[in-house]
Amino acid sequence: MRRLVTGIDADGKSVFVHDGPAPQPLGGAGFELGALWASTPDTRLGESGTDAAIGKTSTVPPPGATVFTYVVIPPDADAARGHADTVSASADFNVEDDGRMHRTDTIDYGVLLAGELWLELDDGRQQLLKAGDSFVQNGTRHAWHNRGSAPAIMCVAMIGMAREA
Numbered sequence: 001m002r003r004l005v006t007g008i009d010a011d012g013k014s015v016f017v018h019d020g021p022a023p024q025p026l027g028g029a030g031f032e033l034g035a036l037w038a039s040t041p042d043t044r045l046g047e048s049g050t051d052a053a054i055g056k057t058s059t060v061p062p063p064g065a066t067v068f069t070y071v072v073i074p075p076d077a078d079a080a081r082g083h084a085d086t087v088s089a090s091a092d093f094n095v096e097d098d099g100r101m102h103r104t105d106t107i108d109y110g111v112l113l114a115g116e117l118w119l120e121l122d123d124g125r126q127q128l129l130k131a132g133d134s135f136v137q138n139g140t141r142h143a144w145h146n147r148g149s150a151p152a153i154m155c156v157a158m159i160g161m162a163r164e165a
Contacts, residue, residue: 001070003036008046022070023054030074030151035059037068060104061160073117073144073152100143106158108137115152118145139163 005018025034038052041064053067061067101122112129120126122141129135139161146152 001034001036005037005051018051023051023056025070025072026057026059027072030072032070032072033059034070035067036070036155038066040065059158060106061158063105063160063162065160067158067160069156069158071154071156073115073146073154075146075149075151100145101141102143103139103141104158105139105163106137106160107139108135108156108158110135110137110154110156113153113155115146115150116148117152117154118147119143120145 001022003018003020003022004016007015007017009015022034022036025032027033035053035056038056038061040052043052056067059067059069101120111134112131114131116131117129118126119129119135120143126145137156144152
């Protein structure tokens with residue numbers, strides 16, 4: 001995926017600081033989870049010297065931080081192993097059951113860019129999302145299912161939050 005990043009130069013002018021491929025995503029078996037950009041509470045606007053997305057081993061931000069991600073979910077026939085391997089590798093995902101049901105300590109703002117996905121909640125209820133649909137995930141336990149024949153692609157801004165005990 002191409003990633004274009006802007007910043008501010010020493011003269012205070014807007015500049016393009018990166019135009020090229022996104023950092024290497026996590027994944028396998030057609031499943032991809034990639035960090036496009038990350039910020040911490042100390043990140044300054046226009047800062048272009050440090051790319052916090054490079055080398056990330058988790059896309060789940062701590063409280064007060066953000067991570068902008070993209071996710072490619074292959075059809076269910078191919079997805080289970082790649083998703084389970086990728087998500088299970090990070091304790092931040094609080095994986096349960098078959099490796100798909102998980103939750104993060106984040107509020108996620110997402111848009112489905114291509115394909116179709118079913119969003120399942122822990123009570124078993126499911127809703128279909130189609131390309132162009134948006135969602136807000138409030139730290140709830142959930143799973144994604146691609147019952148189609150083509151990969152589904154979404155972008156998600158994850159905002160790290162503190163979970164109440």
